[in-house]
Amino acid sequence: MNKVFAIVRYEYKMQLGRISTWGILLAVSAIALLDNFPSTRNLARLEFLVQPAYFVYRTMCLDVLIISFGLLFLLSGRIPADNKTGCKALFMAAPISRSQYIWGKLFGGFTYTLTVISIFLILNTGIYAVFTPIEADAGAYLTPLIKTLIIGGIPVSFFISFLAVTLPAMMDIRLFYLLTAVLFFLNAGSVGSAEAQPFYLVTSGDLIKLIWQHPRFPFTNIWSIAANLTFLTGCGLLSCVLLIMKRKFWRAE
Amino acid sequence: MKRLLFEQKIIGNNLTWISIAFVGVLTLLAFLCGGLLNLSCIGFEVMAPFFAAIAVGECGRTRADANFDIIASQGRSLFSWVLLRFTTVFLTVGIFTFIGMVIVLFIRNEMPLGEMVLLYIAPAFLLSTLCTLCGFCFAQEHLATMICGIIWIVTMLTGSLLRYTGPGYVYLFIRYAGDPNGVWLINKVILSGLSLVLWAVIYLLCGKRVALNRR
Numbered sequence: 001m002n003k004v005f006a007i008v009r010y011e012y013k014m015q016l017g018r019i020s021t022w023g024i025l026l027a028v029s030a031i032a033l034l035d036n037f038p039s040t041r042n043l044a045r046l047e048f049l050v051q052p053a054y055f056v057y058r059t060m061c062l063d064v065l066i067i068s069f070g071l072l073f074l075l076s077g078r079i080p081a082d083n084k085t086g087c088k089a090l091f092m093a094a095p096i097s098r099s100q101y102i103w104g105k106l107f108g109g110f111t112y113t114l115t116v117i118s119i120f121l122i123l124n125t126g127i128y129a130v131f132t133p134i135e136a137d138a139g140a141y142l143t144p145l146i147k148t149l150i151i152g153g154i155p156v157s158f159f160i161s162f163l164a165v166t167l168p169a170m171m172d173i174r175l176f177y178l179l180t181a182v183l184f185f186l187n188a189g190s191v192g193s194a195e196a197q198p199f200y201l202v203t204s205g206d207l208i209k210l211i212w213q214h215p216r217f218p219f220t221n222i223w224s225i226a227a228n229l230t231f232l233t234g235c236g237l238l239s240c241v242l243l244i245m246k247r248k249f250w251r252a253e
Numbered sequence: 254m255k256r257l258l259f260e261q262k263i264i265g266n267n268l269t270w271i272s273i274a275f276v277g278v279l280t281l282l283a284f285l286c287g288g289l290l291n292l293s294c295i296g297f298e299v300m301a302p303f304f305a306a307i308a309v310g311e312c313g314r315t316r317a318d319a320n321f322d323i324i325a326s327q328g329r330s331l332f333s334w335v336l337l338r339f340t341t342v343f344l345t346v347g348i349f350t351f352i353g354m355v356i357v358l359f360i361r362n363e364m365p366l367g368e369m370v371l372l373y374i375a376p377a378f379l380l381s382t383l384c385t386l387c388g389f390c391f392a393q394e395h396l397a398t399m400i401c402g403i404i405w406i407v408t409m410l411t412g413s414l415l416r417y418t419g420p421g422y423v424y425l426f427i428r429y430a431g432d433p434n435g436v437w438l439i440n441k442v443i444l445s446g447l448s449l450v451l452w453a454v455i456y457l458l459c460g461k462r463v464a465l466n467r468r
Contacts, residue, residue, distance in 0.1 A: 024399070024403070066407060069403065073399035181402070203374065
């Protein structure tokens, strides 16, 4: 178990230390604030922006989608890079097993993604709390934020990190980018609705409706929420199982 | 031509296979997606340009190429190498995208072939050029593709900005967004012009890099 933690620690520290991580975080924060900053014009444009829960919900739906797409690129080269630089041969020479290596990479990617998404949501909610003209207690901000991190942040981080780490190790990275581009295109093109949404939406699926709902159109379709959650966690687990089962991936054991 | 073939050899067969798969998916979609979807627009104005950018970012690497410093200091011209690598990848993807256009035209007949080419060429040229520029500026792999990917998805999410007149002139996927002001042809000309400006920047950066290496 110590070996898995060692890989997780290395992956986490190395990824968080990259300038590109902070570059993308700041760039997407700027985009998010342009859209959601509680200015007079934005408050007039967006009916529910006065509610902190709506702000967090909107940031999760639209802006976390952008940051997830960016993180996907940063995470996708982790295993192919080890192949290219010869690090994989070094790992193989060490007394670690295939599963320890894979779990280390996966949990390293997961903690990194969750950290970036958490920092992004906390930073934006903090700025919103400081500049909003509406008076509310700390609980009004903290409750939706914690709910979003648990309900949305964890499954989305799981999906993004597991897919981005495992699939490029099994297929050409350009094909992986193309496939994810199609998925994100479908996500970006989807229009929010009070009806059940397609299960394949990453950040704007029905699962996120547990954070905030339109007061006039309450959403009660439990099956649709379950389908969205199953898609996010199922795809992550499936990709991981496929890599563990791939015999050619590691030395003959 | 000989150098083009050399570059093709360096890039390898994977790009060709992925391009064939892309055409295959387009063909499948042309048969399966219903009449509500304008595949010619979505496929060739939105998806294909990003595919071209991915190909240029991942296959047409410059700074991330292990031999970059040797080429920069000893090659005849750094700019011509960058341009040649770009042309090889862009042409390869372009040929397969054109085949895709012909197939979609025969199956669905949504718009003339020339219009599809016009829809594709400007955003593809701009995104690929941006990818080349980022690939030249940053040595980290996948970063160029990531920057283009972010721009691509942000553009899609900001379609509502077209309610103002100005953004319509530089919006990447104007026809996909409905072209409310009827400026798509001007938009394509402006996008192509922007791409040429980016190429001028790449030319200047190449000159600076060569001068730095020879000092």
